[in-house]
Amino acid sequence: MRQVIIVGSGPAAYTAxxxxxxxxxxxxxxxxxxxxxxxxxKTTEVENFPGFPEGIMGPELMTKMQEQAERFGAELVYDxxxxxxxxxxxxxxxxxxxxxxxxxxxxxxTGSAYRKLGLADEERLSGYGVSWCATCDGAxxxxxxxxxxGGGDSALEEATFLxxxxxxxxxxxxxxxxxxxxxxxxxxxxxxxxEFLWNQEVAHIYGDEKVTGMGLVSTVDGTETxxxxxxxxxxxxxxxxxxxxxxxxxxxxEGTVAVRGRSSMTNLEGVFAAGDVVDPSYKQAITxxxxxxxxxxxxxxYLSELPAELLARAAGTAPQPQPASA
Amino acid sequence: MxxxxxxxxxxxxxxxxxxxxxxxxxxxxxxxxxxxxxxILDRIAEENADKIDIVKLNVDDNPETAMKYGITSIPAMYVxxxxxxxxxxxxAKPKPALESDLAEFLA
Numbered sequence: 001m002r003q004v005i006i007v008g009s010g011p012a013a014y015t016a017x018x019x020x021x022x023x024x025x026x027x028x029x030x031x032x033x034x035x036x037x038x039x040x041x042k043t044t045e046v047e048n049f050p051g052f053p054e055g056i057m058g059p060e061l062m063t064k065m066q067e068q069a070e071r072f073g074a075e076l077v078y079d080x081x082x083x084x085x086x087x088x089x090x091x092x093x094x095x096x097x098x099x100x101x102x103x104x105x106x107x108x109x110t111g112s113a114y115r116k117l118g119l120a121d122e123e124r125l126s127g128y129g130v131s132w133c134a135t136c137d138g139a140x141x142x143x144x145x146x147x148x149x150g151g152g153d154s155a156l157e158e159a160t161f162l163x164x165x166x167x168x169x170x171x172x173x174x175x176x177x178x179x180x181x182x183x184x185x186x187x188x189x190x191x192x193x194x195e196f197l198w199n200q201e202v203a204h205i206y207g208d209e210k211v212t213g214m215g216l217v218s219t220v221d222g223t224e225t226x227x228x229x230x231x232x233x234x235x236x237x238x239x240x241x242x243x244x245x246x247x248x249x250x251x252x253x254e255g256t257v258a259v260r261g262r263s264s265m266t267n268l269e270g271v272f273a274a275g276d277v278v279d280p281s282y283k284q285a286i287t288x289x290x291x292x293x294x295x296x297x298x299x300x301x302y303l304s305e306l307p308a309e310l311l312a313r314a315a316g317t318a319p320q321p322q323p324a325s326a
Numbered sequence: 327m328x329x330x331x332x333x334x335x336x337x338x339x340x341x342x343x344x345x346x347x348x349x350x351x352x353x354x355x356x357x358x359x360x361x362x363x364x365x366i367l368d369r370i371a372e373e374n375a376d377k378i379d380i381v382k383l384n385v386d387d388n389p390e391t392a393m394k395y396g397i398t399s400i401p402a403m404y405v406x407x408x409x410x411x412x413x414x415x416x417x418a419k420p421k422p423a424l425e426s427d428l429a430e431f432l433a
Contacts, residue, residue: 034362034418041358059358080420096422127399127416136357139386140398210396231398 001102002028003314004299005093006074007081007244008109010038011285012275012292014065016107019296021072025303026315028101029069029076030093036078037062038111039238039276040285042133044161049285061285084108086248086271089310104306104314105299107264108245108257109275109292112238112283117149121205122234129211129231134158141166141231147214149202150235151175156184158235163193170227172197174219200225205232240277249273254280264295272298329364329371332381334388340381342409347431348379352395352402354386359418360401366421367403370428378405378431405431 004020006013009031020027031037040046043058052061070076077095085092086106093101114132116122122130131137134148138161147170148159155171156178162169171188176198178185188194197216203224204215213228240256242249250267252258257273259265264272274295275288303311329351332340341348351367353360364382371380385392385400395404395411405413405428415427425432 033366033420034359036362037358041362059361096420127402127414128396129398131399133359136359137399139354139356140392140400210398 001090001104001314002026003103003303003311004028004105004107004296005030005091005101005103006107006109007084007093008032008038008107008111008275008277009036009066009076010040010062010109010111010275010288011065012109012111012277012288012295013038013107014062014069015289015292016109016274016296016299017069017074017292018065018072019293020107020299021069021074023296023300024073025296025300027069027074027107028103029074030081030095030101031066031076031078033078033080033096036076037066042135043157044135046285065289081244084244084248086245086268089270089306091270104310105270105272105302107292107295107299108249108266108271108273109277109288109295110241110244111276111288112240114234115237115239117202117234117236119202119205121207125205125207125211125232128209129207129229130205131231131233132235134161134233134235137231137233138162138165143167144230145228146170146231146233147172147197147202147227147229148233148235149173150237151178151180152235152237153180153184154237155235156180156188158233159194160184160187160191162233163191166231167193169194170197170229171195172200172202172214172216174201175199197227202232238276240280242277252278252280256280262294264291264298270299270302272302329368329380329382332383332388334390337383337388337391341406344379344406346379347377347405347407347412348381349403349405349428349431351380351382352385352392352397352400352404353382354384354400357400363401363403363418363424366418366424369421370424370432374432377433378428407431 040058083094151173206213272295274291403415
């Protein structure tokens with residue numbers, strides 16, 4: 001049995017791992033089999049993480065966080081959690097391999113998953129022109145026409161990135177103003193390759209073998225138009241990954257895991273949550289890292305108040321008999 | 327052991343003329359999910375060495391083959407048998423999911 005298991009591998013999970021490892025809690029980190037490193041593995045330059053004045057590549061930042069956690073004794077497992085049993089004093093974490101790990105505390109930091117448009121042809125054409133990762137797939141669209149759907153930072157970042165390759169990048173947004181930061185907006189407005197399609201929703205994706213076009217519907221008057229297209233990038237936000245804790249952890253109205261005040265404490269004793277999975281508003285690498293730190297400190301305090309014999313079992317040592325007093 | 331590389335130049339000899347099913351992993355240096363799936367493919371290759379070959383093709387260095395097969399998203403893992411594409415798998419997936427996608431070739 002472990003003292004603490006951390007589920008996740010983004011900035012929140014790795015920061016929690018660094019703090020927990022430095023507190024001698026020997027955390028086990030379930031980093032997932034293919035999505036380890038989290039969202040930043042799919043980004044390019046990160047320019048707003050303090051301490052890197054020249055910027056740093058997302059995957060490199062995550063590798064450094066991982067190394068920092070391992071340096072202090074965090075152990076990583078590249079597998080996926082299939083089931084969590086979070087009630088009671090001893091928590092159980094089931095993995096894809098069939099292994100079951102036990103711990104006294106769990107830090108849940110699974111982040112969020114890309115939202116889909118919900119169109120019939122989206123799944124069928126996924127990988128054949130429909131994409132959720134401009135940095136992965138952008139280079140295949142040299143001198144082509146692509147569209148990005150969305151109005152937030154990630155949509156504008158993708159659109160700007162895609163102009164390196166594509167001739168035309170449509171930005172499809174259902175309103176006429178963007179949620180994205182000012183800096184991102186200015187960069188995109190100044191880019192001659194980006195064409196904004198305001199007040200439009202994607203209603204159809206066309207193509208047999210691969211994407212050939214999209215059908216748009218005006219959110220103002222319902223007018224339908226079509227555009228020829230080679231690629232469609234979906235960047236309409238993400239939903240917190242709460243499927244493993246449904247029925248166990250209370251959720252906030254926004255769909256994130258509910259935590260008490262500024263802490264990481266959930267409705268269950270010994271279960272802490274951090275990162276994008278608790279955050280409906282900020283969703284930055286640095287805020288996730290900060291909340292991972294909070295979770296590790298909360299877990300450390302919780303563990304320090306548990307009975308000594310439980311802790312001894314978790315540390316893998318039998319309780320030491322007290323020396324007889326003279 | 328990691329999978330060997332194939333190129334535009336030897337694609338026909340190595341892949342299309344292979345005498346057993348062969349999976350080509352289309353990848354690139356800058357693709358995070360490709361790096362994630364790579365060790366999983368190595369393990370599947372090792373565990374099923376008698377049934378399927380797994381090779382890698384760098385799409386930046388070998389654009390001709392990538393274009394010929396219409397690759398627009400990586401990692402893309404195409405299984406070839408008798409010179410034809412028999413299965414397309416797109417995107418990094420956990421090992422059990424890949425194994426079930428490949429079930430007909432691993433049986």
